[in-house]
Amino acid sequence: KAGVTQTPRYLIKTRGQQVTLSCSPISGHRSVSWYQQTPGQGLQFLFEYFSETQRNKGNFPGRFSGRQFSNSRSEMNVSTLELGDSALYLCASVTGTSGANEQFFGPGTRLTVL
Amino acid sequence: SQQGEEDPQALSIQEGENATMNCSYKTSINNLQWYRQNSGRGLVHLILIRSNEREKHSGRLRVTLDTSKKSSSLLITASRAADTASYFCATDEIGNAGNMLTFGGGTRLMVKP
Numbered sequence: 720k721a722g723v724t725q726t727p728r729y730l731i732k733t734r735g736q737q738v739t740l741s742c743s744p745i746s747g748h749r750s751v752s753w754y755q756q757t758p759g760q761g762l763q764f765l766f767e768y769f770s771e772t773q774r775n776k777g778n779f780p781g782r783f784s785g786r787q788f789s790n791s792r793s794e795m796n797v798s799t800l801e802l803g804d805s806a807l808y809l810c811a812s813v814t815g816t817s818g819a820n821e822q823f824f825g826p827g828t829r830l831t832v833l
Numbered sequence: 834s835q836q837g838e839e840d841p842q843a844l845s846i847q848e849g850e851n852a853t854m855n856c857s858y859k860t861s862i863n864n865l866q867w868y869r870q871n872s873g874r875g876l877v878h879l880i881l882i883r884s885n886e887r888e889k890h891s892g893r894l895r896v897t898l899d900t901s902k903k904s905s906s907l908l909i910t911a912s913r914a915a916d917t918a919s920y921f922c923a924t925d926e927i928g929n930a931g932n933m934l935t936f937g938g939g940t941r942l943m944v945k946p
Contacts, residue, residue: 723875752931762921767931767933823878827874
């Protein structure tokens with residue numbers, strides 16, 4: 720089985736712009752979660768999508784949004800970028816519906832906001 | 834926000850030695866997982882221990898869980914240079930819907946050949 724893929728791998732944007740990141744989960748996995756990783760805040764949960772519905776949302780401003788398509792691929796969008804949004808954005812796909820399952824992470828998208 | 838702290842934040846050992854990393858968390862959990870991350874890449878799942886388990890082994894890995902102390906430890910025996918990475922604990926908190934995990938701050942392990 721192919722692993723979790725994320726595109727693009729690297730992205731450079733300027734303040735005020737918006738960005739869309741994509742995540743393709745492992746075939747058959749219906750849950751996709753997104754995490755932000757920064758040196759200062761560590762790994763923080765953004766949101767989770769399951770069967771095209773947002774099931775959980777972390778403590779992030781409304782500038783962060785996401786969606787999931789019928790093929791389970793997910794996108795996250797960050798509008799009005801700020802310098803503090805520079806981070807590694809990771810997505811994870813899971814086969815099950817609870818937290819009792821191994822999560823498979825993609826390689827991440829490194830976003831730099833100038 | 835992060836669930837808790839990992840200790841130590843950084844650890845440097847020689848190849849062949851054992852490495853022990855500790856994780857403390859704040860709330861009641863369903864299970865705790867350990868992940869490894871190489872150089873800012875994706876995380877790789879290592880082991881999952883449920884709240885009713887006290888110890889679990891997988892190859893050179895040994896994980897313990899003490900729910901009364903809200904802590905866990907990861908022991909890597911006979912370490913290798915390839916074990917150099919950051920290690921994170923992640924908790925599935927009781928009351929959380931879905932697959933949300935709360936991560937600790939991580940331990941950076943360096944294994945010198």
